[in-house]
Amino acid sequence: MLRLTELRLPLGHEPELLRAAILARLGIADDALLDIAVFRRGHDARKPRAIMWVYTLDLTLADEAAVLARHQGDANLRPAPDTRYRFVARAPEAAARPVVIGAGPCGLLAALVLAQMGFRPIILERGKLVRERTKDTWGLWRRGVLIPESNVQFGEGGAGTFSDGKLYSQIKDPRHYGRKVLTEFVKAGAPEEILYVSRPHIGTFRLVSMVESIRAEIERLGGEYRFGCKVAGLQLGAGRQVEGVVLEGGEAIATKSVVLAIGHSARDSFAMLRDAGVHLEQKPFSIGVRIEHPQGMIDRLRWGPNAGNPLLGAADYKLVHHAKNGRSVYSFCMCPGGTVVAATSEPGRVVTNGMSQYSRAERNANAGIVVGISPADYPGDVLAGVDFQRRLESAAFLAGGGDYRAPGQLVGDFLAGRPSTALGDVLPSYKPGVTPTDLSLCLPDFAVAAMREALLAFDRQMPGFARPDAVMTGVETRTSSPIRIRRGWDFQSLNTPGLFPAGEGAGYAGGILSAGVDGIRVAEALALLATGQEVPREMSRGVEASETTYG
DSSP: EEEEEEEEEETOOOOOOHHHHHHHTTTTTGGGGGEEEEEEEEEEEESSGGOOOEEEEEEEEHHHHHHHHTTTTOTEEEEEOOOOOOOOOOTTTTTOOOEEOOOOOHHHHHHHHHHHTTOEEEESSSOOHHHHHHOOOOHHHHHHHOOTSSSSSSTTTGGGGOOOOOOOOOOOOOOOHHHHHHHHHHHHTOGGGGTTTTSOBBBHHHHHHHHHHHHHHHHHHTOOOEOOOOEEEEEEEEOOOOEEEEEEEEEEEESSOEOOOOTTTTTHHHHHHTTOOOOOOOOOEEEEEEEEEHHHHHHHHHHHHGTTTTOOSSSOOOOEOTTTTSSSEEEEEEEEEEEEOOOOOTTTEEEEEEOOOTOOOOOOOEEEEEEOOGGGSSSTTTTTOOOHHHHHHHHHHHHSSSSSSSSEHHHHHHHHHHHOOSOOSSSSOOOSSSEOOOOGGGGGHHHHHHHHHHHHHHHSSSSSTOOOOOOOEEEEOOSSOEEOOOTTTTTSSSTTTTTOTTTTTTOOOOSHHHHHHHHHHHHHHHHHHHHTTOOGGGGGGGGOGGGGOOO
């Protein structure tokens, strides 16, 4: 099989044109082309009046060696890589059962791969089953009632369940773990197109049923789920080797291996790990707001006369600006045709995030506009970043009115440095509601200055981005974990053998796909060690990611 890249055809071309273009590109007869598989399809919109599909194709030919020989030196034609997933181990009879803490994307993929290898994992999730959790989350959005253990952050499916369902990242993936993640998602009910479109997404409603399907498969393979089970402590033996976990309420579960996939908002778990002496470090993250524009405006800016073409769908964007005060400002987790959602997990605090359904058919586009910060901005102990987040979230709660409404400000007012008192044509989508006010009440001065500068720079790139009635809603603080639970080349905690920090909460992922990939890597390392094998050092290369992987 050969892989052909960078084959370009006009948007909306007839299906038979693809085969004709391959034959012309390779200079072969029709009967020499035995099979065509689309590995990736994206678009080039740099010329909005002439948008092109860009294909990566896996081709089966009658004489592949001869074609390769004729096209020597062509960087766009080469043997297709083998992307099939192969398990690294098989659990021995009566193998000790590993514990997976957290049922977000990282924990789900770790548990699934462990179950497929025969290890029968026990999955502990502090929140509820995904459909019960969905009801509780809507309770905050519709009635302003927060349940601290069941919300956007906590519960089956993790924070990714209430998002755009983006399935792309910028991580290096030489072992094709991402393909394994996407393949398992298709088995669980995701549309098959996620295997080949260049920027796949699923949307919240489809994610709910997929999460349930993955749970059923893990249980079929011998895994065990326990919901409403928050881990309150670790049992450690000689040399700080993990011997078990202790649940809130006192029950202990014996195990030698714990996958720690707790997510970026498990602040009480971070404190528990610190108190247990687990090696933690501060980590940079980003803070800011959500900005909303009419989706039609974004479509016109990106697609020009092709705006509204169903082949393209809702347009997205990615923007970056380096401000004069040294801060980087960038768009984060852009949600075309989506909504801004309440994402707090603690009483008396307001947090925003973005979400889309598969259709991306809502009236507004939204994205985080966030500013990078570092531990120098929040000096103190290892959890000083958590305290910094909490201060901003509490200020947002008060600025919004003290009832989980969010503080909002029109872009024109934000740029002019005056509070907003009313809204314009762009209506905010955040529920339970938005209070017009001054966002500088709940953001640091350096962030406000950098964002004002960035908005004007973004407007030069996308005219209308700084339209006066675009709405900014605050605050966005959960872009990524404020800590990293450092691990060694064998994926175990630096000072706590048997503890496998994983995913976003541990500082090794940013988004659904990279979290799932990290869960697979950790599961493989655990399986190798459990069966007396060594973990190849190259497995740990390129595993550290940040929130920029899906911005």
